[in-house]
Amino acid sequence: MPFIQDGSMFQKPPERSDAILVEVEGRSVLVPRGASAAAAALIAGLPSTRTSPATGEARAPYCMMGVCFECLLIIDDESSQQGCMITVRPGMRIRRQEGAREL
Amino acid sequence: MSDSFDLVVIGGGPAGLAAAVQACEFGLSVALVDEQPEPGGQIYRVVERAEAEGRARGLGDDYRRGLDLVNAFRACGATHFASHQVWQVESDGRVFTSDGTTSRQIDGKRVLVAVGAMERPVPVRGWTLPGVMTVGAAQILHKSIDLLPEPEVWIAGSGPLLLHFAAEVVEAGARIAGILDTTRSSISRAFMAHGTGALRGWRYLAKGLGYLRKIRMANIRRVTGVEAVEAKGDSQIDRVRWRVGSHWEEAPAKGLLLHEGIIPNTHMTMSLGCAHVWDAHQQCFRPLTDAYGATDVGMIAVAGDCGGIGGARVAECRGRLAALGIAAALGCITDEERDHRSEPVRREFDTHDAIRNFLDALYAPAPELLAPPDDVVVCRCEGVTAGRIREAVALGCRGPNQVKSFTRCGMGPCQGRMCGPAVTGTIAAALDTLPGTVGSFRVRPPLKPLRLGELAALGDGESAE
Numbered sequence: 001m002p003f004i005q006d007g008s009m010f011q012k013p014p015e016r017s018d019a020i021l022v023e024v025e026g027r028s029v030l031v032p033r034g035a036s037a038a039a040a041a042l043i044a045g046l047p048s049t050r051t052s053p054a055t056g057e058a059r060a061p062y063c064m065m066g067v068c069f070e071c072l073l074i075i076d077d078e079s080s081q082q083g084c085m086i087t088v089r090p091g092m093r094i095r096r097q098e099g100a101r102e103l
Numbered sequence: 104m105s106d107s108f109d110l111v112v113i114g115g116g117p118a119g120l121a122a123a124v125q126a127c128e129f130g131l132s133v134a135l136v137d138e139q140p141e142p143g144g145q146i147y148r149v150v151e152r153a154e155a156e157g158r159a160r161g162l163g164d165d166y167r168r169g170l171d172l173v174n175a176f177r178a179c180g181a182t183h184f185a186s187h188q189v190w191q192v193e194s195d196g197r198v199f200t201s202d203g204t205t206s207r208q209i210d211g212k213r214v215l216v217a218v219g220a221m222e223r224p225v226p227v228r229g230w231t232l233p234g235v236m237t238v239g240a241a242q243i244l245h246k247s248i249d250l251l252p253e254p255e256v257w258i259a260g261s262g263p264l265l266l267h268f269a270a271e272v273v274e275a276g277a278r279i280a281g282i283l284d285t286t287r288s289s290i291s292r293a294f295m296a297h298g299t300g301a302l303r304g305w306r307y308l309a310k311g312l313g314y315l316r317k318i319r320m321a322n323i324r325r326v327t328g329v330e331a332v333e334a335k336g337d338s339q340i341d342r343v344r345w346r347v348g349s350h351w352e353e354a355p356a357k358g359l360l361l362h363e364g365i366i367p368n369t370h371m372t373m374s375l376g377c378a379h380v381w382d383a384h385q386q387c388f389r390p391l392t393d394a395y396g397a398t399d400v401g402m403i404a405v406a407g408d409c410g411g412i413g414g415a416r417v418a419e420c421r422g423r424l425a426a427l428g429i430a431a432a433l434g435c436i437t438d439e440e441r442d443h444r445s446e447p448v449r450r451e452f453d454t455h456d457a458i459r460n461f462l463d464a465l466y467a468p469a470p471e472l473l474a475p476p477d478d479v480v481v482c483r484c485e486g487v488t489a490g491r492i493r494e495a496v497a498l499g500c501r502g503p504n505q506v507k508s509f510t511r512c513g514m515g516p517c518q519g520r521m522c523g524p525a526v527t528g529t530i531a532a533a534l535d536t537l538p539g540t541v542g543s544f545r546v547r548p549p550l551k552p553l554r555l556g557e558l559a560a561l562g563d564g565e566s567a568e
Contacts, residue, residue: 007339007357008253009236009252009253009255009256009357009358010241010244010250010253011250011251011253011277013248013249014249016156032248032250034149034152035248036247039244039247039250042244042250043250047233047339048338048339049233052231052484054485054486054515055486057231058232058233058338058339059231059233059483060233060236061236062235062237062240062483063222063236063237063239063240064236064237064239064240064243064244065145065239065240066188067368067520067521068483068517068520069484069515069516069517069552070483072516080516080552085138085188086203087140
């Protein structure tokens with residue numbers, strides 16, 4: 001099951017031969033080439049991608065164009081990465097960020 | 104690492120691309136720095152790849168037109184720093200960028216800020232819930248990777264982009280749950296006030312009516328006269344509520360896409376200390392410029408929507424005009440040649456700008472967007488409500504910077520980009536004064552959060568020289 005998609009608000013992306021396999025929260029997800037890490041999290045259907053360090057509330061990508069900083073993710077073990085500005089690479093590991101970044 | 108150019112263009116949208124092409128034509132050495140991997144900006148996002156994948160045609164002729172611009176840019180000889188985020192610009196022409204690992208200094212005799220627009224933040228109840236995004240965000244996902252919303256997703260708000268996207272979804276064979284239209288004026292009312300411009304810009308008017316027709320033909324529910332929208336749910340949206348007059352209605356929702364128009368991205372020009380004015384028609388701040396986009400900070404010019412919203416074609420014209428102004432300022436062409444060559448560009452500009460007053464009047468944002476009710480979160484990063492901003496004003500705060508130190512509003516990672524308009528608006532309403540009088544957050548460096556390692560890499564490069 002390369003595409004997961006439990007509760008995504010987006011339809012399953014069209015399957016193309018050049019799709020890229022990434023890992024979202026430890027699960028394999030096939031995403032279109034050129035997708036951002038934040039898009040991969042949305043395709044994976046994660047209910048939220050982080051919790052706010054200020055309020056503890058669940059948050060998810062909002063603007064997808066580098067303005068709102070809601071899509072901060074842990075990408076390949078590096079925390080506070082702006083997920084919408086980073087293009088997926090094969091094998092990229094994308095994880096939710098709980099609260100403040102790990103220093 | 105350090106490089107020097109006659110002109111450093113920041114932003115790879117229509118304004119930046121057109122400026123780079125025009126400047127290269129006059130023999131200027133040009134660098135174009137863009138945070139995206141491929142040229143086109145948000146409007147022509149990944150147009151080359153979409154064309155190669157056979158998807159560009161489906162995204163419309165207006166989108167596909169971006170190919171000409173991108174091709175001209177690829178051929179013009181400018182140095183393209185793709186995937187480079189600009190984290191600082193100095194008024195002497197130094198531009199600092201990072202590609203995520205290494206920082207770089209790029210020096211320009213002139214710097215053209217062409218960083219475009221952002222969607223107006225839409226602070227409504229529940230807008231921080233996962234599943235609430237912007238229409239622009241969904242459109243980026245469609246253009247870049249062919250993603251379409253599920254049919255249980257709602258769209259709420261106002262403006263040309265909203266209708267464009269809804270029509271685009273229908274055209275792609277998908278559906279949305281419905282449109283909650285918050286437009287307060289009407290086409291006929293806006294036409295009464297700005298009919299001449301609307302007629303001159305009839306192509307845009309026809310396009311808009313075409314979107315509405317497509318939406319109607321697809322039997323997409325469109326609720327007009329919506330005065331309030333809320334997202335509901337515990338840790339994720341599951342319902343949307345809206346009010347028409349005094350009547351509230353509610354429906355299940357898998358997602359909600361908000362849009363209330365676009366505003367200039369002024370973060371960079373504000374950090375440079377350029378003079379800004381409050382634009383009462385567009386309800387936003389914009390930098391003050393001359394007819395060629397030059398600001399009051401000597402080396403800095405602006406082009407495109409970051410200087411005031413005009414749309415893609417106007418942005419392209421402004422890019423060319425800015426390049427003409429810069430070429431003359433650097434002595435590459437005479438002032439006479441600049442003026443002569445500007446004439447046809449200004450005519451083209453006027454053609455595409457004619458519709459603007461009509462659009463601004465039709466899609467003017469509701470006052471509650473700039474001064475939301477007390478319980479609405481304004482600062483997403485720090486979770487600060489409009490009520491707390493009003494409390495700070497009651498305690499004597501007179502401007503956004505004071506409110507920031509009282510409430511932490513604007514101190515999070517987005518650096519006030521999302522809360523800025525509502526902070527200014529809420530203070531202005533509370534003090535019964537104009538947003539222009541209240542002013543905006545002072546923008547502090549760096550423009551984007553930066554890891555120490557990225558900064559250290561800059562020092563390495565410098566000492567090696």
